[in-house]
Amino acid sequence: AQKVTQAQTEISVVEKEDVTLDCVYETRDTTYYLFWYKQPPSGELVFLIRRNSFDEQNEISGRYSWNFQKSTSSFNFTITASQVVDSAVYFCALSGTQGGSEKLVFGKGMKLTVNP
Amino acid sequence: DTAVSQTPKYLVTQMGNDKSIKCEQNLGHDTMYWYKQDSKKFLKIMFSYNNKELIINETVPNRFSPKSPDKAHLNLHINSLELGDSAVYFCASSQGTSRGYTFGSGTRLTVV
Numbered sequence: 677a678q679k680v681t682q683a684q685t686e687i688s689v690v691e692k693e694d695v696t697l698d699c700v701y702e703t704r705d706t707t708y709y710l711f712w713y714k715q716p717p718s719g720e721l722v723f724l725i726r727r728n729s730f731d732e733q734n735e736i737s738g739r740y741s742w743n744f745q746k747s748t749s750s751f752n753f754t755i756t757a758s759q760v761v762d763s764a765v766y767f768c769a770l771s772g773t774q775g776g777s778e779k780l781v782f783g784k785g786m787k788l789t790v791n792p
Numbered sequence: 793d794t795a796v797s798q799t800p801k802y803l804v805t806q807m808g809n810d811k812s813i814k815c816e817q818n819l820g821h822d823t824m825y826w827y828k829q830d831s832k833k834f835l836k837i838m839f840s841y842n843n844k845e846l847i848i849n850e851t852v853p854n855r856f857s858p859k860s861p862d863k864a865h866l867n868l869h870i871n872s873l874e875l876g877d878s879a880v881y882f883c884a885s886s887q888g889t890s891r892g893y894t895f896g897s898g899t900r901l902t903v904v
Contacts, residue, residue, distance in 0.1 A: 719897070719900070769835075773889050
């Protein structure tokens with residue numbers, strides 16, 4: 677069975693602070709994909725990143741960066757110099773590639789509040 | 793042009809009613825999904841269809857019946873609505889996990 681754990685449920689920071697969102701996953705698939713989604717107060721799911729299990733390079737996109745470590749089954753997300761607009765619920769998700777596992781399994785989400 | 797569109801965006805109805813939510817994708821994807829997001833924000837898959845065929849049914853009550861008339865549409869019909877069905881329902885489509893998933897904007901269902 678596939679499982680995603682986001683241990684933090686809620687974090688509150690002050691603008692310009694850096695914040696890291698943790699994600700730990702479990703899967704038996706050798707090939708799988710990891711995702712991060714943002715859900716702002718307006719409710720839509722905004723895709724942030726997709727990473728396959730064979731690509732352990734870290735990725736940076738502006739203030740966002742992701743650290744994928746297969747050895748610890750983690751795919752952590754860091755926001756540098758947070759802004760109020762970053763306030764949202766963030767979901768880590770996993771999708772396998774074997775029959776029946778080609779579906780997104782989400783973590784429970786982490787609510788980030790960035791205060792001015 | 794919206795890639796995955798759901799209608800309606802909001803639905804308020806009384807207990808015991810039957811209602812439908814429609815989903816259409818114009819991406820040419822083969823696979824479509826319904827996800828439910830409960831009041832605690834937990835997102836869980838309900839159904840998945842590939843080329844009009846049901847491939848995933850995740851222990852959803854029989855009152856929920858998906859229907860896929862063609863691969864671009866996946867509708868969700870709910871019979872005898874209960875208070876606990878109140879949630880946000882998201883439709884999504886995919887052309888294989890490696891290419892990611894595209895979500896609709898969600899339908900907020902409130903049962904009173």
